[in-house]
Amino acid sequence: MLKISLLTLFPLAGLAQTTASASWGVGIGNGVEAHVGYERQGWLVMSRARYRWWGPSSGPGSSFFDRLYTRSRQVEVAVMGGYGLPLGHALLYGATGLSYLNGRQLGDYRYAVTQSGILSTKTYYYSYRNYQALGLPVEIGVLMRPHRSGVRFGLAFQADFNPEKTLYCGMFTCWLGKFGVPREGKSAR
Amino acid sequence: MKLFNKPRWHWLCLAGPSVLLGCKLTSNDVEPSLPAVPVNNSATLVYRANNQPVVANNSTDFAKLIVSFLGDLRAVRAKWPTGGNLELFGSDIDNQPDGYLTHSLVLELVSFHGIGTYSLLPTSPTSYPASYYQLTTYSSTGSPVDHAEQYPVISAPAQVVITDWNPSTRHINGTFALDVAGVNNLQNPTHLTEGSFDLVVD
Numbered sequence: 417m418l419k420i421s422l423l424t425l426f427p428l429a430g431l432a433q434t435t436a437s438a439s440w441g442v443g444i445g446n447g448v449e450a451h452v453g454y455e456r457q458g459w460l461v462m463s464r465a466r467y468r469w470w471g472p473s474s475g476p477g478s479s480f481f482d483r484l485y486t487r488s489r490q491v492e493v494a495v496m497g498g499y500g501l502p503l504g505h506a507l508l509y510g511a512t513g514l515s516y517l518n519g520r521q522l523g524d525y526r527y528a529v530t531q532s533g534i535l536s537t538k539t540y541y542y543s544y545r546n547y548q549a550l551g552l553p554v555e556i557g558v559l560m561r562p563h564r565s566g567v568r569f570g571l572a573f574q575a576d577f578n579p580e581k582t583l584y585c586g587m588f589t590c591w592l593g594k595f596g597v598p599r600e601g602k603s604a605r
Numbered sequence: 606m607k608l609f610n611k612p613r614w615h616w617l618c619l620a621g622p623s624v625l626l627g628c629k630l631t632s633n634d635v636e637p638s639l640p641a642v643p644v645n646n647s648a649t650l651v652y653r654a655n656n657q658p659v660v661a662n663n664s665t666d667f668a669k670l671i672v673s674f675l676g677d678l679r680a681v682r683a684k685w686p687t688g689g690n691l692e693l694f695g696s697d698i699d700n701q702p703d704g705y706l707t708h709s710l711v712l713e714l715v716s717f718h719g720i721g722t723y724s725l726l727p728t729s730p731t732s733y734p735a736s737y738y739q740l741t742t743y744s745s746t747g748s749p750v751d752h753a754e755q756y757p758v759i760s761a762p763a764q765v766v767i768t769d770w771n772p773s774t775r776h777i778n779g780t781f782a783l784d785v786a787g788v789n790n791l792q793n794p795t796h797l798t799e800g801s802f803d804l805v806v807d
């Protein structure tokens with residue numbers, strides 16, 4: 417009964433290739449990531465390791481050229497399950513799962529030290545919080561038509577909901593492998 | 606891959622993360638430590654005022670070089686007429702961003718004679734203490750709006766320890782700790798702790 421209802425919701429599961437395929441790659445946007453994926457019958461298992469860093473949004477040190485003793489940062493390792501839907505030669509997918517987060521969040525400004533030069537510069541020091549947490553990662557993305565070289569480019573929109581620091585990321589992704597590539601005579605079309 | 610065909614996997618995928626959402630594992634707040642003196646090989650004075658770090662160090666640039674002809678604008682400096690009192694001055698006005706609270710501190714070492722311990726307290730209740738601590742606040746336009754001066758509290762230790770002094774180069778470094786209070790905080794003095802400095806005396 418469950419299988420019938422899932423097939424109604426996700427027709428690709430019954431029509432897509434029966435051969436499993438794995439892929440891997442990298443992404444860059446307002447962060448950097450490495451990812452791997454595994455697909456079977458439209459169902460996806462994905463994992464990503466993402467690093468993102470940022471400075472204070474306002475106040476001392478918020479300028480791109482300012483020096484900071486340390487920056488806010490977050491490392492996320494996520495394992496997700498999801499589903500991919502072919503749209504022509506592209507693949508639209510969504511996934512969610514569980515993530516482990518290790519990060520640092522800047523707090524209040526404390527002091528600055530100055531350095532001599534033609535134009536003197538400052539390094540700003542902030543208090544900060546170190547944390548580890550579990551979160552809910554969400555990813556919605558699209559993979560474009562595979563290039564002849566086998567590389568597949570795409571866009572991914574990511575979020576990680578957690579009690580410490582919820583982040584949203586947009587990534588240009590690059591995948592290698594046969595992830596989501598329709599097989600001849602077995603695709604959903 | 607059998608895993609995909611088991612219905613419980615789907616439930617785990619959808620329900621598991623929701624249950625775990627909001628789970629903190631560890632969290633700790635970190636305060637930056639005071640920098641070791643000297644900072645960037647410049648004249649430096651650092652301390653904590655009620656546990657908040659205050660850092661003052663000198664730096665030079667083209668603009669400061671030009672205006673230096675108008676007067677002594679160094680943020681950290683010390684003067685000692687031989688045989689007299691040594692006066693040490695430190696302000697973080699060059700360090701703090703525009704509009705932020707600035708801290709100035711003057712420590713007067715009576716009858717300075719090199720390495721040793723010096724009391725910052727007045728010698729009699731009627732003598733005006735030369736050592737003081739000053740907080741300056743600024744308006745949104747950057748103009749100073751208040752100079753709250755505070756003086757060493759007699760009931761608490763207030764001393765400077767000179768740990769190194771070279772009479773030929775006049776290089777000095779040392780530590781200090783004192784409580785200060787003004788008209789606005791007579792019952793709640795400001796604790797100046799972990800003080801240290803490193804500079805060349807004029």
